[in-house]
Amino acid sequence: MKTPFTALLVLLVTFTSINASTAQTGNKKSNRPNILYIMSDDHGYQAVSAYGHQGLNKTPNIDRIAHNGAIFSRAFVTNSLCAPSRAVMLTGKHSFVNGKVDNVQKFNWDQESFPKLLRKNGYQTALIGKIHLDGLPQGFDYSAVLPGQGDYYNPDFIVNGEKKQIHGYVTEITTDLALDWLKNRDMDKPFCLLYHQKAPHREWLPAPKYYKQYTKMKFREPETLFDDYSGRGTAAKTAEMNILKNMNWSGDSKIYPEIMSALGIEETTNWGIRAFNNNLGRMDDAQRTAWDAVYRPIAEEFEKKYPSMDHEELMHWRYERYMQDYLASIASVDEGVGQVLDYLEENGLEDNTIVVYTSDQGFYLGEHGWFDKRFMYEESLRTPLVMSYPKEIKPGTKIDAMVQNIDFAPTFLDYAGVDIPKDMQGESFRKVVGGENPEWRDAVYYTYYEYPSIHMVKRHYGVRTDRYKLIHFYYDIDEWELYDLEKDPHEMKNVYDDPEYAEVQKNMHGRLTEIRKKYGDSDANDQRFLHAYLEAIKK
Missing domain, CATH: 3.30.1120.10 (Arylsulfatase, C-terminal domain)
Structure with a gap:
């Protein structure tokens, strides 16, 4: 028989345990997991240091997710293009089913999506950053999204349907908006936050603190940089995404239009100079002065060297310029990931929050001489994917199973205890990442x-x-x-x-x-x- 003192002690321990659990979940009425889905744009898996590619950048904060949970070696998309990939992620259905097959067709927000289902089942939901799907986002209590591709400097955001310009650098602004929402959300509900960065999408305009550093760096070239496509057919030979031949000189390589004119260089596409002027035209005087202090000397040095450079030397130069800006853009993304992970840890949310970092597709970082994506070839098809959830995923887990972006929707619904609609085509990989070894697909389909x-x-x-x-x-x-x-x-x-x-x-x-x-x-x-x-x- 318990004494009054013993009974009181048991009550105190139980109450303390409940309070501790509540503090960790941030969710007083339910122990359902929070969901933090972080997506960048065009981040090739080669540029996530957890994947072990030497000679590129370091992503210590994205790597934190992998070290604390799982890293997927064969995560693929169903359609390697920005808007279709996002539609697949939301709906759990292939492009030819959800209707968003390309960047031109309209997306039907009226169809079912996992954020809508989570919201109906008690989750507080938010979408912050790039979505690249026309129309007002549905399924979210709060949305602050970039119109279209968005801009790197002093971008416009559409906040709950109202457009406004926010001064600063887009990656940092997106992170600040995400943190503000997390700090001011309804603490009585589990949350699902889609935190989407524009970077490192073309034309790769980094933040000052990183472009000052990265423009001085050199990076190891891929062994297929000078691929002549002789082992493949028409599609590879006729694609227009060669770094030397097809990358914009002004918009991408940041050569000032007047220097191009002096050298007799013609732009590769009609948007190159327009993009250069538009991107830099959004900067205020201080931002533009800082930019010119770094990038104009680079262009002027190129102006001196260009007349004596052969095609091979030009390819080396353009590859370095590409990697410097691309990887510097990722540095800000990684910094933002660290800030959000720190918030979760500092507020006792880490144990009960599923954290995913991925990209909307893969990207060519000079492999086969290319930039961009689109092909079913591996660098485009494959995307980075790391995921942590301490309650179910052991640190250092490595997943070789073939998962696709159609699987995110059913996986999140599975973790949340919400019925998965029968017409969703993806499968929950909860058991896969949890180490249960279920029967799993042995092939993936691409369009x-x-x-x-x-x-x-x-x-x-x-x-x-x-x-x-x-x-x-x-x-x-x-x-x-x-x-x-x-x-x-x-x-x-x-x-x-x-x-x-x-x-x-x-x-x-x-x-x-x-x-x-x-x-x-x-x-x-x-x-x-x-x-x-x-x-x-x-x-």
């Missing part, structure tokens, strides 16, 4: 539709398994490519017509037919979206 357009990457679809990849390029060509990823990880040689791979080719065609049927895709879909796209770009 790309935006052609003819910038970069001129042909329309294609395909299937990737653990070892092989089969791609069909269609519309104005009809070509197939097959890669053995074990023997040829850089995808330099198409073995589709190689007799030694005849059986593999046959099997991969079978896998492609199966997976298209599974997800409900068809040639009729391809033609329907092609017609809609061609009509849209006429207007």
Whole structure:
């Protein structure tokens, strides 16, 4: 029998334990996990230091998530393009199902999404930063989003439907808005925050404290920088995303238009000089003075060297300029991640918050001589993904399972205890990351539709398994490519017509037919979206 003192002690311990749990969750009425989904734009997995790529940048704060939880080695997108990728993430459905197949078609916000379902089930929801989907975001108690691509300096934000300009650097502003929302949210509810950075999207304008540092740095070049595409077909040979030939001199490499004119250099696209003037035109006097103090000497030094530079030297120079600004932009993203992680730790929220860091797709960092994305080739298809949730994910977990961005929606709903709609095509990877080894997919499906357009990457679809990849390029060509990823990880040689791979080719065609049927895709879909796209770009 308990004495009065013992009973009182038990009550005190129980009360203290409940209070401690409440402080950690930030969620007095429920122990459901909070969700912090961090997405950057065009952040290649090669530029996350947790993946071990030497000679590029360091991302210590993104790495914190990986060290405290899991890192995914085979996370893929279903469509490597900004707006379609985000639509897939929200809906858990392939592009040809949710309707957002390219950057031109409208997105239907009226359809179901995981933020809507979380909100209906007691979560407080917010979307802050870049979404790149037209229309007022639905499913959020609070939204502060960039219109379209957004701007790096003194950007406009649409805050709950009202447009206003905010002075400063976009990555820092987005982080500040996210922290302000976290500090002023309803503490009685679990939260779901989508914290989306514009960076490192083109044209890669870094913050002063980082461009002063990174413009002095050199980076290791990829071994395929001078790829001549001889081992592949028409699509690789005709794509317009070569660093030397297709990158803008002014907008991307930051060569001042008057210096271009003096050297007789013509811009590669009609937006290059316009982008340069618009981007720098948003700066106030102090910002522009600081920028010119660093970038004008670089351009002037280039002006002296250019007449004697051959094509190889120009490629080396342009690669360095690209990496300096691209990686400096990521440095601010990583800094913001650290600030938000610090907030979670300082407020006892770390243990009960699922934290995800990813990008909307992969990106070429000079591999095959390219920048940008779009292709089903590995650097574009694969995206960084790290995730922590101390209650279920062990520190240092490594995941080799093939996950895709269609899986985020069902995974978050699973953790929140919300029923997953039957028409969502993704699968929850909660058990995968929790170490339960469930039966999991052994192939992923990919589609790309935006052609003819910038970069001129042909329309294609395909299937990737653990070892092989089969791609069909269609519309104005009809070509197939097959890669053995074990023997040829850089995808330099198409073995589709190689007799030694005849059986593999046959099997991969079978896998492609199966997976298209599974997800409900068809040639009729391809033609329907092609017609809609061609009509849209006429207007």
